[in-house]
Structures are given as C-alpha cells and as structure tokens.
Amino acid sequence: EVQLVESGGGLVQAGGSLRLSCAASGFTFDDYAIGWFRQAPGKEREGVSCISSSDGSTYYADSVKGRFTISSDNAKNTVYLQMNSLKPEDTAVYYCAAARGWLDGSSWLERVRFGSWGQGTQVTVSS
Secondary structure, eight states: OEEEEEEEEEEEEEOOOOOEEEEEEEGGGGEEEEEEEEOOOOSOOOOEEEEETTTEEEEETTTTTTTTEEEEEETTTTEEEOSOEEEEEEEGGEEEEEEOOOTTTGGGGGGGOOOOOOEEEEEEEEE
8 A cells, every 4th residue: 555654844934944754655666756745725736846766857846946855765765855945935735645657847747647645744934
C-alpha cells in the first residue's frame, strides 16, 4: 500500500523558514516523481515543486523559485521541501503526492498524474 506522510508544518512569521518532509512507503521510490502541492482556503490546489527520484530533475512554480528547494533522500524514501523567505501568501495546506515514472517541466503540474496523496500539513505565515 502506497503511503505518504507529511510533517514539518507550523506557524512562522513572514521571512522565516520551514522544512517539510514527505515520508514514502509501499512503493519503489526510485520509480516515482514526488510533488508538493498546496491549497489555500477558497483556492484550487496548485503545484509548488516536484522531483523525479530517478534522476533528480526538479521543478518549481514561479511563485516559489529562489525561495523553496526540493530534495530527496532515496535511502530514507523521504522528500524535503525547504521553504525560506516565507510570505503570508504561502499560507496553505501542503500536500505531497507520488506519480509513477518521470515527469517533465509541464506534466508535473497535472494533478491527475499523481495517484497517491498524503493527508497534508498546515503552513501558516503571519505578517
């Protein structure tokens, strides 16, 4: 059974940092791409970042480029999202999701490609 468990969310002031973790189990980690998505109240879920575990390709939404960094520890089956210079508009529930295979710079934004999702972790950035 595929399982994804997020952790690391919390309340932080604007300009601060948080590191989210996504612990994966139940599948061959190297065969998947892991994405981070977020959903703010009243808004659609949007892609934040993605990493292909097979070759380490990374992608970012324009809104987080230069501030967020995605990485993976394949030995631990864990993907991290380091979030720096946080802004109030980053406030959302953050989800990690798994997609089988390798994704390119546009396909990672297609939520339907991700068959498994975690339960989400709340990130709140105060001004």
